[in-house]
Amino acid sequence: MKKHLKSLYLAAAAVAGSAFIVAVPSIAQQIDSEILSTLTPGLWQFRDKSRNGELVDAICVGDVKRMVQIKNKNDSCSLKMIRSSGNSVTYDYMCAGKGKGQTTIRKETNKLVQVHSQGISGGEFFNFQLEARHAGSCR
Numbered sequence: 001m002k003k004h005l006k007s008l009y010l011a012a013a014a015v016a017g018s019a020f021i022v023a024v025p026s027i028a029q030q031i032d033s034e035i036l037s038t039l040t041p042g043l044w045q046f047r048d049k050s051r052n053g054e055l056v057d058a059i060c061v062g063d064v065k066r067m068v069q070i071k072n073k074n075d076s077c078s079l080k081m082i083r084s085s086g087n088s089v090t091y092d093y094m095c096a097g098k099g100k101g102q103t104t105i106r107k108e109t110n111k112l113v114q115v116h117s118q119g120i121s122g123g124e125f126f127n128f129q130l131e132a133r134h135a136g137s138c139r
Contacts, residue, residue: 077098
């Protein structure tokens with residue numbers, strides 16, 4: 001009888017543990033949504049930190065997740081959040097036949113973020129660090 005109860009306890013613990021593991025990604029998704037959803041939609045300017053802050057792009061961002069795939073901004077890509085902690089979030093993305101990448105966005109304020117992205121676009125490797133600043137409403 002004791003062996004049977006011990007087996008039941010172990011089985012219950014295993015089920016509880018796997019339920020916790022399954023719940024973790026959904027918690028991470030909520031954190032991800034909170035980080036990106038607090039950024040201000042509108043026109044964002046991206047400056048290359050390695051080129052003395054040279055303006056490299058300006059994007060009208062309604063959905064701030066577009067910041068994840070700056071290099072492939074016009075492609076339809078699948079996004080997968082892989083890490084979220086405190087004020088930063090990291091995504092992997094795949095753009096069928098166009099490229100793939102990994103982007104980390106670190107929020108400083110609702111209107112200022114640091115973006116590090118690397119991957120392949122159009123068969124060429126890219127790796128950049130940008131500062132993105134909200135510049136007003138879209139025109």
